[in-house]
Amino acid sequence: xLLACQPAFRxxxxxxxxxxxxxxxxxxxxxxxxxxxxxxxxxxxxxxxPVVYVYGESTDPGDLSVPAxxxxxxxxxxxxxxxxxxxxxxxxxxxxxxxxxVAIVGYDNWEVLAADCRPPPTTVDLNLxxxxxxxxxxxxxxxxxxxxxxxxxxxxxxxxxxxxxxxAVG
Numbered sequence: 001x002l003l004a005c006q007p008a009f010r011x012x013x014x015x016x017x018x019x020x021x022x023x024x025x026x027x028x029x030x031x032x033x034x035x036x037x038x039x040x041x042x043x044x045x046x047x048x049x050p051v052v053y054v055y056g057e058s059t060d061p062g063d064l065s066v067p068a069x070x071x072x073x074x075x076x077x078x079x080x081x082x083x084x085x086x087x088x089x090x091x092x093x094x095x096x097x098x099x100x101x102v103a104i105v106g107y108d109n110w111e112v113l114a115a116d117c118r119p120p121p122t123t124v125d126l127n128l129x130x131x132x133x134x135x136x137x138x139x140x141x142x143x144x145x146x147x148x149x150x151x152x153x154x155x156x157x158x159x160x161x162x163x164x165x166x167x168a169v170g
């Protein structure tokens with residue numbers, strides 16, 4: 001059994017050529033990896049092997065998609081800011097200080113970027129390793145005829161750093 005992990009191309013002709021090439025090499029399962037959580041056109045009618053959509057959703061509910069849980073991620077960030085008593089996210093004048101005057105929560109937890117920021121930003125981590133592992137597990141967990149369908153939203157986690165300041169007391 002061979003698995004191909006393939007990026008989802010924005011240009012359909014590139015995507016189609018890529019899948020034809022992979023099928024010719026006798027791959028019998030595909031992970032197609034999006035670069036965002038946008039809906040992707042379904043490949044099920046064009047490709048005779050199981051496909052799992054990773055970090056993006058298929059337009060066909062009969063396909064299996066494994067995106068990050070964006071709603072849950074936003075909830076984590078907002079709940080964190082509310083716990084810190086940061087209820088009003090407005091910049092009115094120049095010269096505001098982070099986290100003294102403004103608390104910031106980012107998205108993606110790109111560690112390279114976070115390391116260069118002062119102060120380091122609190123961010124939502126999409127757990128991309130777990131997201132990928134779930135997709136691969138789903139491809140190999142069941143025979144082709146009984147493969148799961150639908151959407152499996154992967155939970156995110158909050159990485160607290162200095163941009164939101166210390167937890168409010170009292």
